[in-house]
Amino acid sequence: MDVTKTVEKILAKNEGQLSGIYFVACGGSLVDMYVAEYFMKAESSKCFTGWYTANEFCHVPPKALDENAVVILCSHGGNTKETVEAGRIAQSRGAQTVGLTHNKEADLFNVSDYSFLYDWGADAEVKNNPMAIILDLTVSLVAKTEGYTHYDKFKEGMGIIDTVVKNAITQVQDRVKVFADNYQNESMFYIMGSGPSYGHAYGFSICSLMEMQWLDSTSVHSGEYFHGPFEVTDQDRNYIMLMSEGRTRPLDERAKTFLQEYAKNVEYVDAKELGLDLIPSEVNEFFNPILFYSVLSEYRLALSKVRNHDLDVRRYMGKVTY
Amino acid sequence: MDVTKTVEKILAKNEGQLSGIYFVACGGSLVDMYVAEYFMKAESSKCFTGWYTANEFCHVPPKALDENAVVILCSHGGNTKETVEAGRIAQSRGAQTVGLTHNKEADLFNVSDYSFLYDWGADAEVKNNPMAIILDLTVSLVAKTEGYTHYDKFKEGMGIIDTVVKNAITQVQDRVKVFADNYQNESMFYIMGSGPSYGHAYGFSICSLMEMQWLDSTSVHSGEYFHGPFEVTDQDRNYIMLMSEGRTRPLDERAKTFLQEYAKNVEYVDAKELGLDLIPSEVNEFFNPILFYSVLSEYRLALSKVRNHDLDVRRYMGKVTY
Numbered sequence: 001m002d003v004t005k006t007v008e009k010i011l012a013k014n015e016g017q018l019s020g021i022y023f024v025a026c027g028g029s030l031v032d033m034y035v036a037e038y039f040m041k042a043e044s045s046k047c048f049t050g051w052y053t054a055n056e057f058c059h060v061p062p063k064a065l066d067e068n069a070v071v072i073l074c075s076h077g078g079n080t081k082e083t084v085e086a087g088r089i090a091q092s093r094g095a096q097t098v099g100l101t102h103n104k105e106a107d108l109f110n111v112s113d114y115s116f117l118y119d120w121g122a123d124a125e126v127k128n129n130p131m132a133i134i135l136d137l138t139v140s141l142v143a144k145t146e147g148y149t150h151y152d153k154f155k156e157g158m159g160i161i162d163t164v165v166k167n168a169i170t171q172v173q174d175r176v177k178v179f180a181d182n183y184q185n186e187s188m189f190y191i192m193g194s195g196p197s198y199g200h201a202y203g204f205s206i207c208s209l210m211e212m213q214w215l216d217s218t219s220v221h222s223g224e225y226f227h228g229p230f231e232v233t234d235q236d237r238n239y240i241m242l243m244s245e246g247r248t249r250p251l252d253e254r255a256k257t258f259l260q261e262y263a264k265n266v267e268y269v270d271a272k273e274l275g276l277d278l279i280p281s282e283v284n285e286f287f288n289p290i291l292f293y294s295v296l297s298e299y300r301l302a303l304s305k306v307r308n309h310d311l312d313v314r315r316y317m318g319k320v321t322y
Numbered sequence: 323m324d325v326t327k328t329v330e331k332i333l334a335k336n337e338g339q340l341s342g343i344y345f346v347a348c349g350g351s352l353v354d355m356y357v358a359e360y361f362m363k364a365e366s367s368k369c370f371t372g373w374y375t376a377n378e379f380c381h382v383p384p385k386a387l388d389e390n391a392v393v394i395l396c397s398h399g400g401n402t403k404e405t406v407e408a409g410r411i412a413q414s415r416g417a418q419t420v421g422l423t424h425n426k427e428a429d430l431f432n433v434s435d436y437s438f439l440y441d442w443g444a445d446a447e448v449k450n451n452p453m454a455i456i457l458d459l460t461v462s463l464v465a466k467t468e469g470y471t472h473y474d475k476f477k478e479g480m481g482i483i484d485t486v487v488k489n490a491i492t493q494v495q496d497r498v499k500v501f502a503d504n505y506q507n508e509s510m511f512y513i514m515g516s517g518p519s520y521g522h523a524y525g526f527s528i529c530s531l532m533e534m535q536w537l538d539s540t541s542v543h544s545g546e547y548f549h550g551p552f553e554v555t556d557q558d559r560n561y562i563m564l565m566s567e568g569r570t571r572p573l574d575e576r577a578k579t580f581l582q583e584y585a586k587n588v589e590y591v592d593a594k595e596l597g598l599d600l601i602p603s604e605v606n607e608f609f610n611p612i613l614f615y616s617v618l619s620e621y622r623l624a625l626s627k628v629r630n631h632d633l634d635v636r637r638y639m640g641k642v643t644y
Contacts, residue, residue, distance in 0.1 A: 027549025038382075041372055045385040048370065050363060055545035056517060059569045060360075063367040082545070188510060188538050195378060205540070206550035214554050216510050218527070218540030223377035223404070227349025228533035230638055237538075247381045258644050316552055322580050 003133060006114045007140045010070060010096050018145045019068035020048030021138055022095075024057045024086045028207045029074035029100075032131040034199020035289045036072070036138040042247075043139075046146045054082035058089055067094030070141065074099070074130050076120070078106025087111025098137065100130045125162045126290050132158065135286060150282040157279040161287050165294045168274040172298050179267055180302035183238060186265075187216055190229075190239045192255055194222035195248030197271075197288045200296065204240065208300040212311045222251040226258070235264045240299070242292055243270035245277060246285020269295060325455060328436045329462045332392060332418050340467045341390035342370030343460055344417075346379045346408045350529045351396035351422075354453040356521020357611045358394070358460040364569075365461075368468045376404035380411055389416030392463065396421070396452050398442070400428025409433030420459065422452045447484045448612050454480065457608060475602040482601050483609050487616045490596040494620050501589050502624035505560060508587075509538055512551075512561045514577055516544035517570030519593075519610045522618065526562065530622040534633045544573040548580070557586045562621075564614055565592035567599060568607020591617060 011018070021040060023033035030053055040049035048064045050057075054073075065071070071090035075083045078101035087097050088111045099112025102120045109115050119128040126132055136158060143151040183189075189209055193201035201219040209217035220229045222241075233239075239259060243252045249272075259266045271288050274295060279287050304311045316322065333340070343362060345355035352375055362371035370386045372379075376395075387393070393412035397405045400423035409419050410433045421434025424442045431437050441450040448454055458480060465473040505511075511531055515523035523541040531539035542551045544563075555561075561581060565574045571594075581588045593610050596617060601609055626633045638644065 027546060030546070030549075041384050042382050043385055045388075053543055053545040053549075055573050056543075056570060059572065060364050060517060062363050063365055066367075080549075195382060206542070206546065210554040211550040212553075214556075216538065216540070216554065216559075218538070220528070221375055221378075223375040224349060224352070224528065226639075226644055227352075227375075227402075228528035230644070231534075231636060232532040232536050232538065233638070234536075248378055250381060251377050254644070258638075262638070314553060316555070316580075316584070317548075322548055322552070322576070 001114050001116055003136045003140055006098065006137060007144055009114065010141065011144060013096060014068045016145060017068045018047055018070065018141060019066055020064055020070070021141060022050045022052065022062065022065065022069060022071045023134070024052045024054050024071055025074040025083055026054050026080055028203060029076055029130065031199050031203030031207065032074065033072065033134055035131070035196040035286055036134050038196045039135065039138055039286055040142070043148055044142050044146060047142065054080065054086040057086045058082055061089055061093065065090065065093050065095055069095040070098060071095050072098045072100070072134055072137065073108060073112065074101070074134065075106065075108050076102050078103030078108050084108055084111055100133060126165050126294060127158055127162055131290055131293065132161070153280040154283045154286065157283050157287055160279050161290055164275050164278055164287070165291055168291060168295050169298055171274060172295055176298045176302040179299055180306040183265070183303065184306045186238050188238065189215065189217045190237060191217065191219045191242070192222050192225060192239060193219070193242035193244065194251040195244055195246060196285050197242045197244045197292055200289045200292045201242055204296050204300070208296065211317070212300060213304060213307065213309055222248070222255040225255050230258060233259070233262050237263060237265065239263055239266040241266055241268050243268055243272065244285060244288045245271045246288065248285070323436050323438055325458045325462055328420065328459060329466055331436065332463065333466060335418060336390045338467060339390045340369055340392065340463060341388055342386055342392070343463060344372045344374065344384065344387065344391060344393045345456070346374045346376050346393055347396040347405055348376050348402055350525060351398055351452065353521050353525030353529065354396065355394065355456055357453065357518045357608055358457045360518045361457065361460055361608055362464070365470055366464050366468060369464065376402065376408040379408045380404055383411055383415065387412065387415050387417055391417040392420060393417045394420045394422070394456055394459065395430060395434065396423070396456065397428065397430050398424050400425030400430050406430055406433055422455060448487050448616060449480055449484055453612055453615065454483070472604040476605045476608065479601040479605050479609055483612055486597050486600050486609070487613055490613060490617050491620055493596060494617055498620045498624040501621055502628040505587070505625065506628045508560050510560065511537065511539045512559060513539065513541045513564070514544050514547060514561060515541070515564035515566065516573040517566055517568060518607050519564045519566045519614055522611045522614045523564055526618050526622070530618065533639070534622060535626060535629065535631055544570070544577040547577050552580060555581070555584050559585060559587065561585055561588040563588055563590050565590055565594065566607060566610045567593045568610065570607070
């Protein structure tokens, strides 16, 4: 499927009556949906939304979920049980479901009214990754129902983001090696970010560090930092600070000012410095996480190499019963 | 103010048209609002909602925020700049604002159409704490506008929760000392929970451990655990597992089963074992966090004593510029 056709079919079926868009997945797939929910809260005045880890959606589905709602589901492997069950529940409430996966034989297809078999890997363009597809689908649904002033600029951004990402990956090659060398023996990392990018602060913590490196980690929202978490800051704690372009940048700047004074081990990953300002300023905030995911993947790869801990090593996932 | 009168006045002013209830605060005050947003998502089919750290609300207010919305604000000290600014923005959009604080001279009063000066401290009844007031206000607004089937049982629960909490505090006195002795030299804790209680897993991490004990910590949603974070689990990692009563208990049970097999250092804090089932089963899930906050406060007090790190010690908050 492609986004335009999917949007057309959804709106043909519900006669243009869109009551809500919900985002349901687990772990890394859920992370990829965070920015789409951020967009909904910031730019839709007519639709409900929600960002749910699938098993919670299954046990406590939103009361507002009805036949005019769309539920977007994503499972990389395609068979995540709670995500498939969430699709079944969404359909039983009459909602239309969109499923995204990288598996041609996915169980998710059985509960998806519309399906996307997405590209993945180093050669795939980021605009064909689930994060971009879900965001494009969401923005397009809102644009076609209640309107979105900057829709043309958003589409323009979709045409530019792959160039931005490719340049940024080249740009960080040296610094990720320095980072990996400096931090190879550290065991705990604080990942900070705000707004559209908080999902990827969380994602780098749970997927890249906990899951793929078995390292302790947490994510801290730049705005929340000053209301508890900053008390733990000292010259020994390690921070990765995601500096977003867009409306929440002042939150990140405030955290940076504090970290520069009271911390020593901080890696700043700055979307502006990495070229995100090539995308029109009215919409570039929504592209932060697409850039950050690709750039942070370079950081984790470098770290995995110097630590001799392959990114694919698992001890429980797919190996034991749970 | 009291809850009933506030609800009456709000609905008199907006002629019963409630478009949304938003929860805006920072740190511990924001944590106290989590369950009210959970209730909205689970039990309201007509109102928008959102749970915002105040500075993000200020920079990216929800587009759906309008003159029929209610914005609930909370600041313990009463002068948190971004929370006061959020109130100003909410009022400028025509929304009605409710402010809660423990400070008689709070700046928050200046941007609150309705104000609660709440009780606090060991002698205060939990039903007069901000968490219960905000929850009661939210449930009552929904009950009076779109209806809530279990409203009578919820009100019954409000009359029982102080007894449950008092009994539970007595019940845990020995175990919190054992916990503190066993974990006094540990430096990193994973706090897990789900559904209505996830907010307090987050809260114990950022307030009780990072802020008050300068300890590393993170919170993990029981449902997300199996999609990344569980890979870090081993015999040396430390967990506090909040077992909730209610619809998301199966998520916690699943995590418990795994932890019992693959972890050693786990403290289970179980709302059922601590007497929450005294409250009718249709509504007791909403009271989990009220119980957990009080019980976890005993854990942190015991830990602070054995570590000789007073809960009130700060190095930045209120001491340096930020």
